[in-house]
Amino acid sequence: MPSTQLRVATTRRLPEALESRLGEFFDVSLRCSDAPMSRQELIETVKEFDVLVPTLTDRIDSGLIGQAGDQLKLIANYGVGVDHIDVHTARQNGILVSNTPGVLDDDTADMTMALILAVTRRIPEGLEVMKSGNWQGWSPTALLGGRIAGRRLGIIGMGRVGKAVARRAQAFGMQIHYHDRIRLRPVEEEEFKATYWESLDDMVARMDVISVNCPYTPDTFHLMNAHRLKMMKPDSVIVNTSRGEVIDENALTRMLRNNEIAGAGLDVFEHGNEVNQGLTSLSNVVLLPHMGSATNEGRIEMGEKIILNIKTFQDGHRPPNQVVPGML
Numbered sequence: 513m514p515s516t517q518l519r520v521a522t523t524r525r526l527p528e529a530l531e532s533r534l535g536e537f538f539d540v541s542l543r544c545s546d547a548p549m550s551r552q553e554l555i556e557t558v559k560e561f562d563v564l565v566p567t568l569t570d571r572i573d574s575g576l577i578g579q580a581g582d583q584l585k586l587i588a589n590y591g592v593g594v595d596h597i598d599v600h601t602a603r604q605n606g607i608l609v610s611n612t613p614g615v616l617d618d619d620t621a622d623m624t625m626a627l628i629l630a631v632t633r634r635i636p637e638g639l640e641v642m643k644s645g646n647w648q649g650w651s652p653t654a655l656l657g658g659r660i661a662g663r664r665l666g667i668i669g670m671g672r673v674g675k676a677v678a679r680r681a682q683a684f685g686m687q688i689h690y691h692d693r694i695r696l697r698p699v700e701e702e703e704f705k706a707t708y709w710e711s712l713d714d715m716v717a718r719m720d721v722i723s724v725n726c727p728y729t730p731d732t733f734h735l736m737n738a739h740r741l742k743m744m745k746p747d748s749v750i751v752n753t754s755r756g757e758v759i760d761e762n763a764l765t766r767m768l769r770n771n772e773i774a775g776a777g778l779d780v781f782e783h784g785n786e787v788n789q790g791l792t793s794l795s796n797v798v799l800l801p802h803m804g805s806a807t808n809e810g811r812i813e814m815g816e817k818i819i820l821n822i823k824t825f826q827d828g829h830r831p832p833n834q835v836v837p838g839m840l
């Protein structure tokens with residue numbers, strides 16, 4: 513384990529306050545441009561630095577890890593999801609991986625509620641009317657949406673974010689249902705008045721709103737595939753603030769186009785920023801550019817986690833937020 517000051521490289525521009533904090537603690541090379549590094553730049557960086565601070569837009573696969581120099585010892589991810597990092601190969605190569613859990617749960621859950629409300633209450637359509645300058649005044653029949661109180665919310669993935677969503681949705685009067693590999697303790701189920709569904713199929717078929725809050729792993733790829741999406745009630749909606757790969761985006765687009773489900777709120781997409789063109793023209797979807805964790809507070813706290821992880825490692829200990837293969 514290292515004892516001298518580590519050489520740290522960031523791959524994206526980070527909030528200014530965080531960049532100067534990093535400079536206080538480490539010998540840091542900051543990325544000046546906000547564009548993601550090219551493959552070649554990433555290769556050069558892993559050949560030279562002790563610690564890489566990537567983001568979810570960097571593909572840290574086995575090929576890249578294989579090119580790293582012996583000095584690379586820690587990949588301190590600026591974010592929670594590590595689906596873009598081959599954690600297994602990193603471990604085999606003696607490189608630790610850490611992430612920033614816990615500090616963006618509330619922000620992501622807030623955005624989940626915002627999407628649920630935006631879709632069910634048709635907020636973007638209302639905005640359009642106002643922006644067009646054509647509002648004719650209040651009408652008893654215009655832009656009617658659905659009330660969320662009393663609706664059944666099915667949360668897929670009852671981890672930290674899923675629970676934060678449950679807490680909020682409960683305050684909105686929704687009925688909480690969830691599916692996860694692991695059932696909550698009775699005391700937590702009681703806190704959320706949550707109903708556990710061991711079978712995802714059974715839950716999906718009975719919900720008014722589905723919220724995807726599980727991480728993307730090989731097991732959750734297309735968890736909401738065409739077959740499961742078809743099980744949803746025609747008047748139900750789905751929101752996703754986790755990872756796009758969990759939903760079969762083409763199948764979802766087809767269903768939305770054919771009004772087989774009522775709507776969708778998506779903050780994440782199956783192919784990153786290459787959003788299915790069919791989605792963008794639909795009026796029953798609300799699309800956001802992956803901004804679930806985009807608060808000033810969240811991004812600074814993520815940075816504090818990064819510093820703690822690198823500093824602890826620099827002091828010769830395991831980073832507190834070390835990710836081990838298979839833990840997600």
Ligand code: GLV
Pocket residue numbers: 568590591592593594616754804805
């Ligand atoms: C955001 O999506 C993250 O994984 O941190």
